[in-house]
Amino acid sequence: MIYFALLILVIISYLFYYIGKKRALNLKFNGNIKLSSQPDYFGYYVVLMALIPALLMWFGLLLFKGNFQEMFVMSPILFPDISTWSDGKLGLILNKLNNLSVIVNLPLDDLTNGEKSILNMASENELTAAKNLANFDKIYGWSNLTLFIILPIILGFLATRSISGKLNAQPIVEKIITYIIKGSSYIAILITIGIFLSLVFEAINFFRYVNPVDFFFSTGWNPNRAFVVDASEGFDKDDLENAFGFIPLLTGTLLIATVAMIVAIPLGLMSAIYLAEYASKRVRDIAKPIIEILAGIPTVVYGFFAALSLAPFIKDVGESVGLPVSAESALAAGLAMGVMIIPFVSSLSDDVIKAVPQSLRDGSYALGATRSETIKKVILPAALAGIMGSFLLAVSRAIGETMIVVMAASLRANLTFNPLEPATTITTQIVTSLIGDVEFDNPKTLVAFALGLTLFLMTLLLNILAITIVKKYREKYE
Amino acid sequence: MNSLNKRLSAEKRFQAYGLFAVALSMFFVLILMWKIFSTGSGAFVRTTIEANVFFNPDFIQVNQNSLEKELYRASYVALADDVVRQNHPNLNEEQFIKVREMYTRKFDYQLRDYLLDNPDKIGQSIIMKITASSDLDQIVKGNYPRDVPEAQRKINDYQLSVLDKLTSEGKVSSVFNFWFFTKGDSRDPETAGIWGAVMGSLYALIICFSFAFPIGLLASVYLEEFVKPGKVTDIIEVNINNLAAVPSIVFGLLGLGMLIGVIGLPYQVPLVGGLVLGFMTLPTIIIASRASLRSVPPSIREGALAVGATKMQTVFHHVIPLSLPGTLTGTIIGMAQALGETAPLLMIGMVAFVMEIPGGPLDPATGLPSQIYLWSESAERGFLEKTSAGIMLLLLFLIIMNTAAVLIRRRLEVKW
Numbered sequence: 001m002i003y004f005a006l007l008i009l010v011i012i013s014y015l016f017y018y019i020g021k022k023r024a025l026n027l028k029f030n031g032n033i034k035l036s037s038q039p040d041y042f043g044y045y046v047v048l049m050a051l052i053p054a055l056l057m058w059f060g061l062l063l064f065k066g067n068f069q070e071m072f073v074m075s076p077i078l079f080p081d082i083s084t085w086s087d088g089k090l091g092l093i094l095n096k097l098n099n100l101s102v103i104v105n106l107p108l109d110d111l112t113n114g115e116k117s118i119l120n121m122a123s124e125n126e127l128t129a130a131k132n133l134a135n136f137d138k139i140y141g142w143s144n145l146t147l148f149i150i151l152p153i154i155l156g157f158l159a160t161r162s163i164s165g166k167l168n169a170q171p172i173v174e175k176i177i178t179y180i181i182k183g184s185s186y187i188a189i190l191i192t193i194g195i196f197l198s199l200v201f202e203a204i205n206f207f208r209y210v211n212p213v214d215f216f217f218s219t220g221w222n223p224n225r226a227f228v229v230d231a232s233e234g235f236d237k238d239d240l241e242n243a244f245g246f247i248p249l250l251t252g253t254l255l256i257a258t259v260a261m262i263v264a265i266p267l268g269l270m271s272a273i274y275l276a277e278y279a280s281k282r283v284r285d286i287a288k289p290i291i292e293i294l295a296g297i298p299t300v301v302y303g304f305f306a307a308l309s310l311a312p313f314i315k316d317v318g319e320s321v322g323l324p325v326s327a328e329s330a331l332a333a334g335l336a337m338g339v340m341i342i343p344f345v346s347s348l349s350d351d352v353i354k355a356v357p358q359s360l361r362d363g364s365y366a367l368g369a370t371r372s373e374t375i376k377k378v379i380l381p382a383a384l385a386g387i388m389g390s391f392l393l394a395v396s397r398a399i400g401e402t403m404i405v406v407m408a409a410s411l412r413a414n415l416t417f418n419p420l421e422p423a424t425t426i427t428t429q430i431v432t433s434l435i436g437d438v439e440f441d442n443p444k445t446l447v448a449f450a451l452g453l454t455l456f457l458m459t460l461l462l463n464i465l466a467i468t469i470v471k472k473y474r475e476k477y478e
Numbered sequence: 479m480n481s482l483n484k485r486l487s488a489e490k491r492f493q494a495y496g497l498f499a500v501a502l503s504m505f506f507v508l509i510l511m512w513k514i515f516s517t518g519s520g521a522f523v524r525t526t527i528e529a530n531v532f533f534n535p536d537f538i539q540v541n542q543n544s545l546e547k548e549l550y551r552a553s554y555v556a557l558a559d560d561v562v563r564q565n566h567p568n569l570n571e572e573q574f575i576k577v578r579e580m581y582t583r584k585f586d587y588q589l590r591d592y593l594l595d596n597p598d599k600i601g602q603s604i605i606m607k608i609t610a611s612s613d614l615d616q617i618v619k620g621n622y623p624r625d626v627p628e629a630q631r632k633i634n635d636y637q638l639s640v641l642d643k644l645t646s647e648g649k650v651s652s653v654f655n656f657w658f659f660t661k662g663d664s665r666d667p668e669t670a671g672i673w674g675a676v677m678g679s680l681y682a683l684i685i686c687f688s689f690a691f692p693i694g695l696l697a698s699v700y701l702e703e704f705v706k707p708g709k710v711t712d713i714i715e716v717n718i719n720n721l722a723a724v725p726s727i728v729f730g731l732l733g734l735g736m737l738i739g740v741i742g743l744p745y746q747v748p749l750v751g752g753l754v755l756g757f758m759t760l761p762t763i764i765i766a767s768r769a770s771l772r773s774v775p776p777s778i779r780e781g782a783l784a785v786g787a788t789k790m791q792t793v794f795h796h797v798i799p800l801s802l803p804g805t806l807t808g809t810i811i812g813m814a815q816a817l818g819e820t821a822p823l824l825m826i827g828m829v830a831f832v833m834e835i836p837g838g839p840l841d842p843a844t845g846l847p848s849q850i851y852l853w854s855e856s857a858e859r860g861f862l863e864k865t866s867a868g869i870m871l872l873l874l875f876l877i878i879m880n881t882a883a884v885l886i887r888r889r890l891e892v893k894w
Contacts, residue, residue: 063741178704180696181696182700185714187693188718188760191732192717198735199735269499270495270500271496271499271503274497274499278493293507294506296814296880299821300820300869301872304865305510305514307854308513308517308862342506370489371489372491376492396723400726402727402820402824403847406821406824430727431727431821435824438827449731452727452728452731455728456728459724463720
């Protein structure tokens with residue numbers, strides 16, 4: 001239906017462009033009227049006038065569809081005790097009605113046995129509500145179609161009628177387009193606001209159940225405790241006190257990120273130095289794209305690799321020298337993440353090293369320094385701010401990385417700094433808390449948003465720090 | 479002299495470290511690729527067992543005149559069992575169960591699909607290659623060892639003896655696994671395919687493109703061409719740079735909290751997935767597009783303005799067409815990143831078990847990377863193979879997209 005409507009919209013807009021232009025040409029050549037804009041602009045004018053109101057109204061309908069639907073279907077006449085229902089129950093019933101509404105008006109012959117039994121199990125009131133819902137969907141569909149066809153036709157017709165020698169279409173069209181492109185550039189801000197609002201609102205909801213002090217400073221992480229307690233009976237504060245402790249997640253995240261950095265920083269930096277200062281052009285042309293491949297590989301691949309090969313390998317090696325290594329050790333996840341970050345560090349450092357002017361190198365060579373001495377004593381200090389900035393960006397990336405740790409790190413929280421032990425991370429716990437039943441009235445789901453907010457702020461801080469360091473301490477060469 | 483030698487050997491050491499770092503990084507690429515290819519190549523063939531199939535109308539309760547709908551709805555389970563009994567005569571009940579396990583559980587669907595294509599075969603006998611079960615498949619491919627104690631094997635001694643008999647009769651053969659490319663997900667590795675996930679990703683990318691490309695292009699046009707640098711542009715600029723650094727999982731939370739929670743879009747559909755990926759790709763596109771607009775020389779703009787074009791005409795008729803190759807390159811690279819992104823899809827529910835191939839952006843679906851994640855979580859050896867094969871397909875798409883981006887840049891970009 002919606003594709004059909006979109007197709008019609010495209011056809012209508014093309015037709016109106018044609019009609020508007022035709023009418024303008026007609027006025028110009030047959031009516032001998034001097035037009036103040038090019039004929040094209042009358043075409044655009046008609047299209048914009050016809051479509052914009054319809055699109056806005058359609059968007060409004062889409063936005064409030066849920067509200068209309070509830071008003072129409074969930075009436076207190078059919079469900080007398082509706083005011084006492086929790087959000088979760090309301091959602092369940094709505095879902096059931098949605099399923100029912102698809103089949104309720106079909107002839108019995110077309111139903112499978114499963115569908116028949118669903119129909120038989122539904123109560124009389126539910127059936128009525130499902131029929132209402134089916135009717136609503138029909139009405140909603142038709143009103144959409146009307147908006148998509150009738151309204152643009154009427155408006156387009158009126159706009160065509162208004163074309164005359166006095167109408168100056170070009171400034172109007174340009175004004176509307178200016179608004180559209182201005183709006184587009186504000187969308188980036190809207191997305192940021194959206195991120196912030198959705199995180200903050202749900203995080204506040206979460207902090208209604210769990211004391212923020214407990215969240216940020218307690219060391220026990222056991223969210224399933226909130227899951228066993230039935231949400232409708234309310235939560236006992238004592239149950240949740242030690243269930244959502246952020247500290248072990250933070251240490252786990254930092255542990256894995258540290259391992260990753262220990263791999264990525266030396267390898268990335270040394271590769272960048274070698275490729276920028278030592279390698280011949282041919283070696284550089286081959287090696288650089290190959291290393292860059294590492295950046296293009298999706299993280300789910302690294303996660304698979306870490307879980308499938310790296311973790312068992314590390315476990316075997318550890319056991320052969322008598323070290324107890326967990327199958328989900330922080331080391332495996334950290335190593336894979338480090339490999340992923342190598343190209344990130346190396347390409348950022350490469351840019352910074354290249355920005356150091358040749359005269360500094362020449363000066364150092366002239367004093368008799370070897371290449372490595374020049375690099376260590378002249379180039380690296382000169383590029384230090386940029387390199388530190390790139391390290392911080394890499395750390396922020398490691399902290400926000402999800403798939404590798406979801407697949408290779410442990411799900412169980414463990415307050416440890418030993419990379420051979422299992423550890424869990426913030427991102428892993430966000431994913432685990434949202435897989436399965438998503439209930440917006442249970443702290444087990446809501447904790448994802450509190451964790452997300454913390455993660456968002458941490459990475460934001462790191463990025464701001466990186467930019468400030470680069471801006472403040474960068475040596476400027478002119 | 480001694481100290482000079484020391485310095486020179488330090489120089490050599492330093493250079494060796496550098497070379498070692500480069501070599502090690504390249505080694506990681508190699509080992510990753512080798513691992514994926516060596517585990518994944520098996521997924522492209524599947525083992526079949528040749529069997530004589532008699533479409534006995536008594537078992538499916540249809541006849542030559544039955545409608546297609548009746549053929550579709552009939553139960554083929556009894557027929558499948560009968561085929562096994564006919565091809566392996568004189569089995570006791572225990573043996574029968576073991577032999578039945580050697581064939582895929584979805585055997586009956588294979589029979590149904592054949593009959594739907596050839597309804598005239600009812601009551602006739604044909605020779606068909608029946609897909610073997612995943613465990614048998616793994617034995618034949620050599621991924622499961624045969625020489626371990628029976629208790630540790632999924633295929634017991636009796637089944638092995640039947641398999642060897644079938645092999646000696648030349649009935650066991652490997653065929654190219656078309657199903658992997660044409661079917662949706664399944665609980666059984668031998669019938670699981672990636673096509674549903676590919677379509678899910680495709681719909682999500684279409685949505686992502688239709689959201690992020692126009693908006694990214696227009697936003698960059700506004701920032702570069704229409705507005706003088708000032709407070710508002712500063713805010714927008716900082717914003718865009720920050721958005722580019724936000725972890726992808728946070729975008730997923732935005733999708734769950736806003737698009738699903740507040741606006742009420744459905745769970746686990748490519749529409750929401752595509753929008754979230756579009757939010758993520760937007761900063762990439764804006765940054766690439768701005769760079770590309772900046773590279774169009776001012777003389778073009780001045781020339782257009784000099785002959786009487788308005789600002790809008792200058793930008794839309796001259797500047798944008800000239801900057802489009804750069805914008806498109808950035809867009810394709812951004813979309814390639816979006817294609818490999820898994821975490822946002824997990825947040826908005828595109829990781830469920832979906833058998834049907836989605837018909838549009840509003841049908842429940844998984845994406846290519848989330849399907850890989852789903853399979854990687856399954857314990858069966860057959861799914862391990864599928865996971866690697868899925869990764870190979872994903873990498874293939876990424877290579878195609880990145881090559882296209884490079885080609886567009888080389889062919890179309892104007893050097894000033």
